[in-house]
Amino acid sequence: MRELRVLLNQTQKVRLQAALQHLRDLSFQASSPAIPVTIADTIPVNREDGILKGHGTLEFNGQVVATQCGVVEQVNKLVYVRALKARYKPEVGDIIIGRVNEIAPKRWRIEINFSQDAVLMLQSMNLPDGIQRRRTAVDELNMRSIFEENDVVCAEVRGFQHDGSLHLQARSQKYGKLERGQLLTVPAYLVKRRKQHFHHLEQYGVDLILGCNGFIWVGEHVVLGENEMPEDQESRMENQEQNFTPLKVRQQICRIANSVRLLSAHGFSLSLEIILDTAEASVSSNVEINDMLGAEFYVQTAEREVQRRASLLKKSRR
Template sequence: MRGLQISLNHTQNIRLQKARETLESLSSKANSDASVIVADTIPLNYEDGVLKGHGTLDLNGEVVATICGVVERVNKLIYVRALRARYKPEVGDIVVGRVTEVAPKRWRLDINYSQYAVLMLSSMNLPDGIQRRRTAVDELNMRSIFEENDVICAEVRGFQHDGLHLQARSQKYGKLERGQLLTVSPYLVKRRKQHFHHLEQYGIDLILGCNGFIWIGEHVDSTEDMMIEDQVSKAEQERVYTPLNTRQNICRTANAIRVLSSLGFIMTVEVIMETVSLSISQNVDVHEMLGSEFFVLTAEKEVERRRHTSSKKRG
């Protein structure tokens, strides 16, 4: 919740402080991923065979944190994940990026990394859906596929001699339109099995990029035959406007993410949808979601959710 820039009255400040203290208490009691600062001792659940990873040090028989962050455990590997660290790509990550340059046989994208990522023409599906070698004509028509400032979803392929490479060989990847692109701290988006979500009740798609770029937009069917369309159907699609109700749902979901990001809560589709439902149940208008009262309500809702989760685990 650090860095929260909202104007709270005295009562709201007390409520928010109480919620923060309760969340810290619940985290220390029920969550193995405890926050640590430099020189904190990391409690161990294993007596032997512990593997000490990044941000840890063996000191007088104890594992001590060397950086500020959150303790992560993968089997017997223990390491500290720095909270404010820049995004570090891993092969297979789902990322959302913005095209910054159309270069020969490749696009360069901003993916919130220390350098631009590269999407090769040969590493994506062509609009006609046919698997074939790329020709000089394809290279000349690159701007008809993606151009500067287009928002794209892709997958991290790996590092090569000229930088970080992406790929978009699946129907679920490609250009994103009719929506909003939000930026949150990358540590708020954990790697999960599913980063694509169709929120059917709201008619929108939600993509949680591992790089901290989150896309909320009108739902698009990503079926196999979508890429094999004639020009008439494409022109018809371009003339269709996003319904007002869908646009309101996009803005409501975007504001829910803004509130959760400011409070420093981990982004999951469940938490985001609970925040959206909270705003609806409390009759909070879309623009009122960024007011101080809804920030406090969201923090109190998170306390309630974590208490419920903790009691279920004990039960």
């Protein structure tokens, strides 16, 4: 996703700077002040407490210094530096979205915004017929009929290999190939790990998947049947191929996608609530879809975030 560039007039610049200053003040009030450090800065610690040096720290000339930029945090005796902007670090159980790069023997290699491509084994996913059986040479020959190059897929992190590569699994109906939608790329640190990453926005008729790796999918809603027979699955897939996505649904997909782009440009953490608030604000303000990325709505989004965080801070203090 290309970086959003917005041209602001002088009044809008003043409003935006004021909103960002309010956000900094609110974040300072909401939590204890953190100590920002850069590389080679000394971290003030009490040596008598027997502290443990964690990630981003190093002992030099009897002092603990930072080896990366970020803020100092301490958990019990462990002192470490948390980077404000970090790359995606996979964990087992993460919901990720990726794009197929290569079809290899008995596996697909998938690009997931990580230093290495992830691997999805043929035996780690459900076959199109839905029958649980051993994979044969015929299944291996038909791998391209399941996923082919440049297909967008959703899966779950299963584990790590000794070389650091990831193994994925897609043994549920909610995983698999994603079609009829938009794939957005945002910084991975904007997507926090939550209990639920699959969302059905009923009022818009679209599905929203927040991938922990920074890939976000906004697409047409797909009905999943828990006890669906293989014949029903095949007929449903054929009907989806024959039917086109309605214009209204495509417009709603673009509205939700523009909300994600706007929030990502501001650097706000992405959650279902804030994405829906942004989309509903555009509807209530009669803002056209292509005008959501304009200067005025860009500034209004920052001002709404100030009001939202201020109300949350008041509720937490009651």
